[in-house]
Amino acid sequence: MLRNNKADVRVGLLGFGIVGQGLIQGINMQMSNISRRLGTPLKIQRALVQDTNKKRIIGAPELTTYACDILEDPDIDIVVEVMGGEQPAYGYIKQALEQGKQVVTANKLLLARHGPELKALARRNQTGLFYEGSVLGGIPILRTIQRGLCGDRVEEFKGIFNGTTNFILSRMYELGEDYSTALRLAQAAGYAEANPAMDVSGLDAACKLVILYRECFDLEIQLQDVTMSGIKHLDQRQIALQKRQGRIPKLIACAKPQNSEITVGVEWLPDGDSLSQVSGVQNALSLRTLLAGELFWSGPGAGGLATGGAVLGDIMESAERVLTERDRGFLQAGR
Ligand SMILES: NC(=O)c1ccc[n+]([C@@H]2O[C@H](COP(=O)([O-])OP(=O)(O)OC[C@H]3O[C@@H](n4cnc5c(N)ncnc54)[C@H](OP(=O)(O)O)[C@@H]3O)[C@@H](O)[C@H]2O)c1
Structure with missing residues (x-):
């Protein structure tokens, strides 16, 4: 399998609150399943927060207060927006999609207001927008x-x-x-x-x-x-x-x-x-x-672990796409 030769899939989090931390708990509980299923590890590169000194319930990935550390990092394949609110989340998601990154979000307000436009933007940039966690939390x-x-x-x-x-x-x-x-x-x-x-x-x-x-x-x-x-x-x-x-x-x-x-x-x-x-x-x-x-x-319908699990499902699906794209690029380069 080509996949076994590939590097890991990297994720950047916009937000590390209830859902972001629930997601990390879920990943820790499922680490070996995730790697087996993808054929490569999933790595949380870093997370955007407002206050890096805030006490968290779970050991954090590297924290940053600069969105560009995630949006402009070429190593990050998937951007996960779990910060909530309309702005600046809307601008960040647009920027990530325009750069061809896969985007996962649980932000119902944003999707209700801008969902069709963001889906069209994802299509134009040949990437994916996933949002299972935005509706009914843990019910898939x-x-x-x-x-x-x-x-x-x-x-x-x-x-x-x-x-x-x-x-x-x-x-x-x-x-x-x-x-x-x-x-x-x-x-x-x-x-x-x-x-x-x-x-x-x-x-x-x-x-x-x-x-x-x-x-x-x-x-x-x-x-x-x-x-x-x-x-x-x-x-x-x-x-x-x-x-x-x-x-x-x-x-x-x-x-x-x-x-x-x-x-x-x-x-x-x-x-x-x-x-x-x-x-x-x-x-x-x-x-x-x-x-x-x-x-x-x-x-x-809510809660860190249940919603984090829905977000993780979206990350898995977008990681599959990232890996398929890599395989395709690898095959084309080898022709
Ligand atoms: N909670 C649920 O059960 C649930 C269920 C379904 C969907 N959702 C959706 O999931 C999203 C996240 O919800 P949540 O409950 O996890 O929210 P939360 O606990 O309030 O966490 C928000 C996170 O985003 C960060 N953040 C917020 N605004 C920021 C800004 N302007 N710049 C940088 N960082 C910022 C916060 O940083 P600090 O930690 O430093 O404050 C925090 O880490 C929302 O869209 C919500 O509607 C939540």
Whole structure:
């Protein structure tokens, strides 16, 4: 095999927070599997952070505060953006793609706003843009749609796309807590940010809905196309009233292209509905396809290890591409 003669595949991280560190933990746990599968080691070259002195939960690769140490390093084959936010992440990803580097990202906000443009840029530069970690964390849904369901057709989907709001709603429903107590607990447990606006407004779920919608239906939609409401308006009086009728509140993301329905909002689900049984920080997706009918997934929608695992899957796929390209170059040079 040509691959055994090749050098390792090198990765640069933009960000070394919850997901970045979860990724390194995952790589450490899977090191020998990864090398065996690729036929060569995967090396994390360095990571971009804001503060190199911050305490981390895991031994860091070399840290830098200069993005050019990653974006302009010719030895780095794959750039992994796990810093979050729109800027400067957007500019960094564009720069990496323009240089023909493979890019992996878990940044749902960025993809919801700029996904089609970045995918086109990747195509023009004959490289790859991978983003499994951006939708439902540890549930491998994008690859399933792109590969597993490529002979089928998704007709509609519905799901719980945000673990923080599901945690809050579960506590309000099951334990009778009010909204602010449940939110405080979510923050103390590390499920909600100090500023929880993106979760509780429904924006986080809407970003994932937009990304998944484009994958399922191959249609261009934007965040503005989503009819969105959050969970802040809910109170115990409403919950108690609905509970007596056996109805459970869930923040549901729903896409039914036949009815032009693209929504994120609270639905009161009957006890028997499979989504009503998804409790705490779990995410879930119910998908109806033309051939297979109803399909259902549930699992961790966030967290360092689960999301890091999804990012690692993307790194593996892009590393395969890097190695195939090297093999091709090697063969051409030998002609
Ligand atoms: N957390 C999850 O469970 C989860 C799940 C799915 C998707 N995601 C997505 O994954 C991405 C990362 O999330 P996270 O939770 O890992 O975030 P995080 O814990 O806040 O980590 C962000 C990292 O990026 C670095 N960073 C941020 N802005 C920077 C800048 N301007 N220059 C240099 N470094 C910068 C930070 O540096 P310092 O460490 O020095 O502060 C930190 O290492 C986001 O797009 C998020 O939406 C997260």
